[in-house]
């Protein structure tokens with residue numbers, strides 16, 4: 001059986017003191033979790049978070065990583081730097097990075113490959129915009145993004161990959177995909193992985209849903225057969241809500 005994975009994406013929220021406090025609140029609430037629990041914090045909170053998660057079952061994640069090991073890339077952070085902070089997971093290709101920071105299918109692939117080569121696990125985000133959905137292009141978009149993101153991967157690398165299906169129109173809007181829609185699109189993504197790497201690898205891959213997942217809708221989404229976890233934005237900033245989601249992942 002695959003273990004589900006619930007990851008909080010804190011985005012650009014929380015200073016060091018708030019980080020310490022929030023993890024302190026979350027830890028006892030999720031200590032008996034049946035799933036993997038991750039918090040992806042801002043770079044400047046990694047040190048505080050690393051100390052706070054010590055001795056808990058919460059794993060540390062970051063929100064982006066550069067493809068080069070070092071060099072003249074102002075504002076970027078390398079995989080080595082994340083490893084030094086005991087980071088295990090890194091989000092790559094979040095739609096906010098694609099939308100506002102010029103992230104492309106190619107750069108997502110480069111970042112993911114470098115992260116894995118360095119020893120990190122990646123959460124690669126894919127998902128259609130409202131415009132694409134309304135134009136009937138959801139399948140085309142998620143398949144293109146999945147193929148591009150996994151280009152050049154060895155089969156063995158796939159063990160370190162989690163895909164997050166996050167319809168852009170559902171992120172931070174309070175508009176969740178229906179559990180059936182989320183399930184069906186994840187099945188499409190899994191089929192794309194199967195075409196590239198075969199059935200065993202595709203079935204073993206964990207594919208999360210993200211986009212306004214909250215304490216109320218998590219159980220229904222996480223009960224769907226294709227949904228292997230969640231990437232949680234807003235609700236991950238409230239300890240009790242995040243814990244309810246974590247504890248709904250059986």
Ligand code: PGA
Nearest residue numbers: 171172211212232233234
């Ligand atoms: P949300 O964000 O849960 O606030 O919609 C999800 C995400 O962006 O990963």
